Amino acid sequence: MQANRxxxxALCSLLSRLAGSDVYKNVIVEKGGADKLVNLSARFSDDPLVLQEVMSIITTLCLRSPENAARVIESGAGDLAIQTMKKFPQSDQLQRSSCFMIRNLVVRMQIAENRKILLNNGIEQLIRRAKQTHKNCKAAATDALRDLGLDNYNL
Known part of the structure:
Protein backbone atom coordinates (compact mmCIF):
# COMPACT_ATOMS: atom_id res chain seq x y z
CA MET A 1 0.00 0.00 0.00
CA GLN A 2 2.89 2.39 0.77
CA ALA A 3 4.25 1.89 -2.75
CA ASN A 4 0.81 2.74 -4.12
CA ARG A 5 0.77 5.95 -2.07
CA ALA A 10 4.28 11.01 -8.02
CA LEU A 11 1.47 10.70 -10.58
CA CYS A 12 -0.36 13.62 -9.02
CA SER A 13 2.78 15.71 -9.10
CA LEU A 14 3.22 15.00 -12.80
CA LEU A 15 -0.43 15.71 -13.59
CA SER A 16 -0.23 18.94 -11.63
CA ARG A 17 2.60 20.15 -13.83
CA LEU A 18 0.79 19.11 -17.01
CA ALA A 19 -2.45 20.74 -15.85
CA GLY A 20 -0.68 24.10 -15.85
CA SER A 21 -1.04 24.13 -19.63
CA ASP A 22 -4.51 24.94 -20.99
CA VAL A 23 -4.06 22.36 -23.75
CA TYR A 24 -3.07 19.58 -21.38
CA LYS A 25 -5.67 20.38 -18.75
CA ASN A 26 -8.40 20.10 -21.37
CA VAL A 27 -6.99 16.77 -22.56
CA ILE A 28 -6.82 15.48 -18.98
CA VAL A 29 -10.48 16.32 -18.44
CA GLU A 30 -11.59 15.02 -21.86
CA LYS A 31 -9.86 11.68 -21.23
CA GLY A 32 -11.66 11.16 -17.92
CA GLY A 33 -8.87 12.43 -15.69
CA ALA A 34 -11.29 14.07 -13.24
CA ASP A 35 -13.09 10.76 -12.68
CA LYS A 36 -9.78 9.03 -12.08
CA LEU A 37 -8.64 11.73 -9.64
CA VAL A 38 -11.86 11.51 -7.64
CA ASN A 39 -11.52 7.71 -7.57
CA LEU A 40 -7.93 8.06 -6.41
CA SER A 41 -9.02 10.37 -3.62
CA ALA A 42 -11.63 7.82 -2.52
CA ARG A 43 -8.99 5.11 -2.43
CA PHE A 44 -6.66 7.26 -0.31
CA SER A 45 -9.32 9.15 1.65
CA ASP A 46 -7.25 8.83 4.85
CA ASP A 47 -4.09 10.29 3.32
CA PRO A 48 -4.09 14.08 3.54
CA LEU A 49 -1.06 14.36 1.24
CA VAL A 50 -2.75 12.52 -1.61
CA LEU A 51 -5.97 14.49 -1.08
CA GLN A 52 -3.98 17.72 -1.13
CA GLU A 53 -2.40 16.79 -4.45
CA VAL A 54 -5.70 15.72 -6.00
CA MET A 55 -7.43 18.94 -4.96
CA SER A 56 -4.56 21.01 -6.27
CA ILE A 57 -4.83 19.35 -9.67
CA ILE A 58 -8.61 19.75 -9.78
CA THR A 59 -8.24 23.42 -8.87
CA THR A 60 -5.85 23.88 -11.79
CA LEU A 61 -8.01 21.89 -14.20
CA CYS A 62 -10.93 24.25 -13.53
CA LEU A 63 -8.96 27.49 -13.62
CA ARG A 64 -10.48 29.80 -16.28
CA SER A 65 -12.39 26.85 -17.73
CA PRO A 66 -16.12 26.63 -17.00
CA GLU A 67 -16.39 23.65 -19.34
CA ASN A 68 -13.85 21.73 -17.31
CA ALA A 69 -15.50 22.82 -14.06
CA ALA A 70 -18.84 21.44 -15.25
CA ARG A 71 -17.26 18.09 -16.10
CA VAL A 72 -15.24 17.98 -12.89
CA ILE A 73 -18.26 18.65 -10.69
CA GLU A 74 -20.03 15.76 -12.45
CA SER A 75 -17.09 13.56 -11.43
CA GLY A 76 -17.79 14.21 -7.76
CA ALA A 77 -15.23 16.92 -6.99
CA GLY A 78 -17.77 18.89 -4.95
CA ASP A 79 -18.41 15.84 -2.77
CA LEU A 80 -14.65 15.40 -2.43
CA ALA A 81 -14.31 18.93 -1.05
CA ILE A 82 -17.22 18.46 1.34
CA GLN A 83 -15.98 15.09 2.61
CA THR A 84 -12.43 16.38 3.02
CA MET A 85 -13.54 19.48 4.90
CA LYS A 86 -15.63 17.32 7.24
CA LYS A 87 -12.96 14.68 7.75
CA PHE A 88 -9.97 17.00 8.29
CA PRO A 89 -11.34 20.14 9.99
CA GLN A 90 -8.02 20.84 11.74
CA SER A 91 -5.90 20.65 8.58
CA ASP A 92 -5.53 24.24 7.50
CA GLN A 93 -3.90 23.22 4.19
CA LEU A 94 -6.73 20.86 3.22
CA GLN A 95 -9.33 23.41 4.25
CA ARG A 96 -7.61 26.09 2.18
CA SER A 97 -7.25 23.77 -0.81
CA SER A 98 -10.92 22.87 -0.58
CA CYS A 99 -11.85 26.57 -0.63
CA PHE A 100 -9.67 27.18 -3.69
CA MET A 101 -11.15 24.18 -5.45
CA ILE A 102 -14.74 25.21 -4.66
CA ARG A 103 -14.03 28.69 -5.96
CA ASN A 104 -12.68 27.38 -9.26
CA LEU A 105 -15.62 25.00 -9.61
CA VAL A 106 -18.13 27.88 -9.50
CA VAL A 107 -16.40 31.17 -10.35
CA ARG A 108 -17.04 31.37 -14.09
CA MET A 109 -20.21 29.33 -14.27
CA GLN A 110 -22.97 31.17 -16.11
CA ILE A 111 -25.49 28.61 -14.90
CA ALA A 112 -25.83 28.44 -11.13
CA GLU A 113 -26.22 24.65 -11.06
CA ASN A 114 -22.80 23.94 -9.51
CA ARG A 115 -23.46 26.57 -6.86
CA LYS A 116 -26.86 25.08 -5.99
CA ILE A 117 -25.47 21.56 -5.71
CA LEU A 118 -22.69 22.63 -3.37
CA LEU A 119 -24.87 24.91 -1.25
CA ASN A 120 -27.57 22.23 -0.91
CA ASN A 121 -24.88 19.85 0.36
CA GLY A 122 -23.78 22.19 3.15
CA ILE A 123 -20.59 23.70 1.74
CA GLU A 124 -21.35 27.18 3.09
CA GLN A 125 -21.14 26.10 6.73
CA LEU A 126 -17.91 24.19 6.11
CA ILE A 127 -16.28 27.15 4.38
CA ARG A 128 -17.38 29.53 7.14
CA ARG A 129 -15.95 27.19 9.77
CA ALA A 130 -12.62 27.03 7.90
CA LYS A 131 -12.60 30.82 7.61
CA GLN A 132 -13.15 31.24 11.35
CA THR A 133 -10.80 28.46 12.42
CA HIS A 134 -7.77 28.95 10.18
CA LYS A 135 -6.10 32.30 9.51
CA ASN A 136 -4.59 31.14 6.23
CA CYS A 137 -8.07 30.18 4.92
CA LYS A 138 -9.61 33.61 5.34
CA ALA A 139 -8.96 34.99 1.83
CA ALA A 140 -9.64 31.69 0.03
CA ALA A 141 -12.83 31.14 2.04
CA THR A 142 -14.04 34.70 1.41
CA ASP A 143 -13.46 34.27 -2.32
CA ALA A 144 -15.26 30.91 -2.34
CA LEU A 145 -18.25 32.33 -0.48
CA ARG A 146 -18.41 35.32 -2.83
CA ASP A 147 -18.21 33.14 -5.93
CA LEU A 148 -20.89 30.86 -4.54
CA GLY A 149 -23.11 33.93 -4.83
CA LEU A 150 -23.53 34.64 -1.13
CA ASP A 151 -24.11 38.26 -0.18
CA ASN A 152 -22.57 38.07 3.28
CA TYR A 153 -19.24 36.57 2.25
CA ASN A 154 -17.19 39.00 4.35
CA LEU A 155 -18.76 37.84 7.62
Missing part, protein backbone atom coordinates in the same frame (compact mmCIF):
# COMPACT_ATOMS: atom_id res chain seq x y z
CA UNK A 6 4.20 6.95 -3.35
CA UNK A 7 3.21 6.18 -6.94
CA UNK A 8 -0.05 8.11 -6.51
CA UNK A 9 1.76 11.15 -5.16
Missing amino acids: AASK
Whole structure:
Protein backbone atom coordinates (compact mmCIF):
# COMPACT_ATOMS: atom_id res chain seq x y z
CA MET A 1 0.00 0.00 0.00
CA GLN A 2 2.89 2.39 0.77
CA ALA A 3 4.25 1.89 -2.75
CA ASN A 4 0.81 2.74 -4.12
CA ARG A 5 0.77 5.95 -2.07
CA ALA A 6 4.20 6.95 -3.35
CA ALA A 7 3.21 6.18 -6.94
CA SER A 8 -0.05 8.11 -6.51
CA LYS A 9 1.76 11.15 -5.16
CA ALA A 10 4.28 11.01 -8.02
CA LEU A 11 1.47 10.70 -10.58
CA CYS A 12 -0.36 13.62 -9.02
CA SER A 13 2.78 15.71 -9.10
CA LEU A 14 3.22 15.00 -12.80
CA LEU A 15 -0.43 15.71 -13.59
CA SER A 16 -0.23 18.94 -11.63
CA ARG A 17 2.60 20.15 -13.83
CA LEU A 18 0.79 19.11 -17.01
CA ALA A 19 -2.45 20.74 -15.85
CA GLY A 20 -0.68 24.10 -15.85
CA SER A 21 -1.04 24.13 -19.63
CA ASP A 22 -4.51 24.94 -20.99
CA VAL A 23 -4.06 22.36 -23.75
CA TYR A 24 -3.07 19.58 -21.38
CA LYS A 25 -5.67 20.38 -18.75
CA ASN A 26 -8.40 20.10 -21.37
CA VAL A 27 -6.99 16.77 -22.56
CA ILE A 28 -6.82 15.48 -18.98
CA VAL A 29 -10.48 16.32 -18.44
CA GLU A 30 -11.59 15.02 -21.86
CA LYS A 31 -9.86 11.68 -21.23
CA GLY A 32 -11.66 11.16 -17.92
CA GLY A 33 -8.87 12.43 -15.69
CA ALA A 34 -11.29 14.07 -13.24
CA ASP A 35 -13.09 10.76 -12.68
CA LYS A 36 -9.78 9.03 -12.08
CA LEU A 37 -8.64 11.73 -9.64
CA VAL A 38 -11.86 11.51 -7.64
CA ASN A 39 -11.52 7.71 -7.57
CA LEU A 40 -7.93 8.06 -6.41
CA SER A 41 -9.02 10.37 -3.62
CA ALA A 42 -11.63 7.82 -2.52
CA ARG A 43 -8.99 5.11 -2.43
CA PHE A 44 -6.66 7.26 -0.31
CA SER A 45 -9.32 9.15 1.65
CA ASP A 46 -7.25 8.83 4.85
CA ASP A 47 -4.09 10.29 3.32
CA PRO A 48 -4.09 14.08 3.54
CA LEU A 49 -1.06 14.36 1.24
CA VAL A 50 -2.75 12.52 -1.61
CA LEU A 51 -5.97 14.49 -1.08
CA GLN A 52 -3.98 17.72 -1.13
CA GLU A 53 -2.40 16.79 -4.45
CA VAL A 54 -5.70 15.72 -6.00
CA MET A 55 -7.43 18.94 -4.96
CA SER A 56 -4.56 21.01 -6.27
CA ILE A 57 -4.83 19.35 -9.67
CA ILE A 58 -8.61 19.75 -9.78
CA THR A 59 -8.24 23.42 -8.87
CA THR A 60 -5.85 23.88 -11.79
CA LEU A 61 -8.01 21.89 -14.20
CA CYS A 62 -10.93 24.25 -13.53
CA LEU A 63 -8.96 27.49 -13.62
CA ARG A 64 -10.48 29.80 -16.28
CA SER A 65 -12.39 26.85 -17.73
CA PRO A 66 -16.12 26.63 -17.00
CA GLU A 67 -16.39 23.65 -19.34
CA ASN A 68 -13.85 21.73 -17.31
CA ALA A 69 -15.50 22.82 -14.06
CA ALA A 70 -18.84 21.44 -15.25
CA ARG A 71 -17.26 18.09 -16.10
CA VAL A 72 -15.24 17.98 -12.89
CA ILE A 73 -18.26 18.65 -10.69
CA GLU A 74 -20.03 15.76 -12.45
CA SER A 75 -17.09 13.56 -11.43
CA GLY A 76 -17.79 14.21 -7.76
CA ALA A 77 -15.23 16.92 -6.99
CA GLY A 78 -17.77 18.89 -4.95
CA ASP A 79 -18.41 15.84 -2.77
CA LEU A 80 -14.65 15.40 -2.43
CA ALA A 81 -14.31 18.93 -1.05
CA ILE A 82 -17.22 18.46 1.34
CA GLN A 83 -15.98 15.09 2.61
CA THR A 84 -12.43 16.38 3.02
CA MET A 85 -13.54 19.48 4.90
CA LYS A 86 -15.63 17.32 7.24
CA LYS A 87 -12.96 14.68 7.75
CA PHE A 88 -9.97 17.00 8.29
CA PRO A 89 -11.34 20.14 9.99
CA GLN A 90 -8.02 20.84 11.74
CA SER A 91 -5.90 20.65 8.58
CA ASP A 92 -5.53 24.24 7.50
CA GLN A 93 -3.90 23.22 4.19
CA LEU A 94 -6.73 20.86 3.22
CA GLN A 95 -9.33 23.41 4.25
CA ARG A 96 -7.61 26.09 2.18
CA SER A 97 -7.25 23.77 -0.81
CA SER A 98 -10.92 22.87 -0.58
CA CYS A 99 -11.85 26.57 -0.63
CA PHE A 100 -9.67 27.18 -3.69
CA MET A 101 -11.15 24.18 -5.45
CA ILE A 102 -14.74 25.21 -4.66
CA ARG A 103 -14.03 28.69 -5.96
CA ASN A 104 -12.68 27.38 -9.26
CA LEU A 105 -15.62 25.00 -9.61
CA VAL A 106 -18.13 27.88 -9.50
CA VAL A 107 -16.40 31.17 -10.35
CA ARG A 108 -17.04 31.37 -14.09
CA MET A 109 -20.21 29.33 -14.27
CA GLN A 110 -22.97 31.17 -16.11
CA ILE A 111 -25.49 28.61 -14.90
CA ALA A 112 -25.83 28.44 -11.13
CA GLU A 113 -26.22 24.65 -11.06
CA ASN A 114 -22.80 23.94 -9.51
CA ARG A 115 -23.46 26.57 -6.86
CA LYS A 116 -26.86 25.08 -5.99
CA ILE A 117 -25.47 21.56 -5.71
CA LEU A 118 -22.69 22.63 -3.37
CA LEU A 119 -24.87 24.91 -1.25
CA ASN A 120 -27.57 22.23 -0.91
CA ASN A 121 -24.88 19.85 0.36
CA GLY A 122 -23.78 22.19 3.15
CA ILE A 123 -20.59 23.70 1.74
CA GLU A 124 -21.35 27.18 3.09
CA GLN A 125 -21.14 26.10 6.73
CA LEU A 126 -17.91 24.19 6.11
CA ILE A 127 -16.28 27.15 4.38
CA ARG A 128 -17.38 29.53 7.14
CA ARG A 129 -15.95 27.19 9.77
CA ALA A 130 -12.62 27.03 7.90
CA LYS A 131 -12.60 30.82 7.61
CA GLN A 132 -13.15 31.24 11.35
CA THR A 133 -10.80 28.46 12.42
CA HIS A 134 -7.77 28.95 10.18
CA LYS A 135 -6.10 32.30 9.51
CA ASN A 136 -4.59 31.14 6.23
CA CYS A 137 -8.07 30.18 4.92
CA LYS A 138 -9.61 33.61 5.34
CA ALA A 139 -8.96 34.99 1.83
CA ALA A 140 -9.64 31.69 0.03
CA ALA A 141 -12.83 31.14 2.04
CA THR A 142 -14.04 34.70 1.41
CA ASP A 143 -13.46 34.27 -2.32
CA ALA A 144 -15.26 30.91 -2.34
CA LEU A 145 -18.25 32.33 -0.48
CA ARG A 146 -18.41 35.32 -2.83
CA ASP A 147 -18.21 33.14 -5.93
CA LEU A 148 -20.89 30.86 -4.54
CA GLY A 149 -23.11 33.93 -4.83
CA LEU A 150 -23.53 34.64 -1.13
CA ASP A 151 -24.11 38.26 -0.18
CA ASN A 152 -22.57 38.07 3.28
CA TYR A 153 -19.24 36.57 2.25
CA ASN A 154 -17.19 39.00 4.35
CA LEU A 155 -18.76 37.84 7.62
